[in-house]
Amino acid sequence: MPRFDIALFPCRTDNFGAIVHAPETGTTIAVDAPEEGPIVRALEERGWRLTHILTTHRHADHVEANAALKARYGATIYGPARERDQIPGLDHAVSGGDVLDVSGVRVEVIDTPGHTIGHVSYYMPDVVALFAADTLFSLGCGRLFEGTPAMMWDSLQRLRALPDETMLYCGHEYTATNARCAVSIDPGNLALQERVKEVETLRVEHRATLPVPLGQEKRTNPFLRADDPDLMEAMGMAGADPVEVFAAMRKKRDTY
Template sequence: MPLELVTIPCLSDNYAYLVHDDKSGETAVFDVPEAGPILETLEARGWRLSHVFLTHHHPDHVQGTADLLAKAPARVIGAAADAHRLPSLDQQVGQGDVVPLGGESVEVIEVPGHTTGHVAYHLPTSAILVTMDSLMHLGCGRLFEGTAAQMFDSLGRMAVLPPETIVCSGHEYAETNVRFALTIEPENSRLISRRDEIAAARAAGRATVPTTLALELDTNPFLRCHIPAVQASVGLADGDPLAVFAEVRKRRDSFS
């Protein structure tokens, strides 16, 4: 059976994710912006934490780890490349490594760009991809440490996964991201529909994540740099997709 997935709002606009295997009782959390909401969810569901998976070192993704472990001890997993700036790790991982979780495996994908040591976690049996600040809902993370080429390659490694894959990203940025995406593809009908769906969700206080890879492929400008309409929109008709990606990222950086 697929693992159960729970989205947990944290801080002002962050998300953590719990996945639970009912047969083994194992439960993993992906990133720990703060401990309180995660502990409350574990208690409400009667789950015991067994694993903590960290995607990258930024404080708004790891700063609650010590407080969480103080009340819910668990095995901490994170990138070997970032071990020097992550909370203390029980297991250091890199590209292609596999971590057992309940009845399935968590596959590690290195996705530098937002940071040089960012990793994503793919759970193929449950069709879950935890991307946090690499591939984001209708966007991608800012290039704080990595290069456009690194992020472009990282997104490409994730874009080839099955389209039904559930994409778990790290922030509630959908309203701004969809407004920006419409400046790139104003006639994209799926994007127009998504704008209305996002507005309705936020008006009702609902999260807009997770999404699916299929939806991102249809609407996320950073995954559509090979599309002629996107290339023309940024003045690079028939341009190299990497150059188009860099221009889209540059435009998003100055968009508000």
């Protein structure tokens, strides 16, 4: 099994930059490009040279540095076909179900619309990592700017189906706020209570709350459990359609 290194670092106000590096080949992949300076510093500190960018969606805080990084490194840019005209520097348009060989790194593309219609997530099975950007956050999920609750719930179920040991990387540091909302939704969840304590400690120490094992999210993140009878009961919606439960949770999160 090849070895991979992953750098996770802050960009902009609350974005994360994420870079995957394969030491054996030199392949170096940025997932999204929120801001040029922090990405260049992360590369230079480690002696890596950027070879590819995987874009998840068209929002400016995920593509702002595409053109600059492509000009500096000659990086090849992949991005969602549904948003191809809004992804700067796009070389290859991708869709859910595509399996990419990114210079030796296997990347599975998963359609995850909801935040935007064209949003995709990237699963790297050999890296044991999921890059979900603004679809799935730790203890939360993305705001529905374009999609419907049914659309986002379908997207979250696709991500939930991935192996528990997969490490989740997200587009923003929203976990502390998500945690406050999650506890209000599911106050009796002991695993969630432990995660909240961990998050509080990490933030006090100015450390990132990510990555986190997907299996832990399946136990603690209410947005991955809209079809769980216990959570339905906690919401006062026993027997309801999971889409309705999800929509009620997302509406509640919008007030935090």
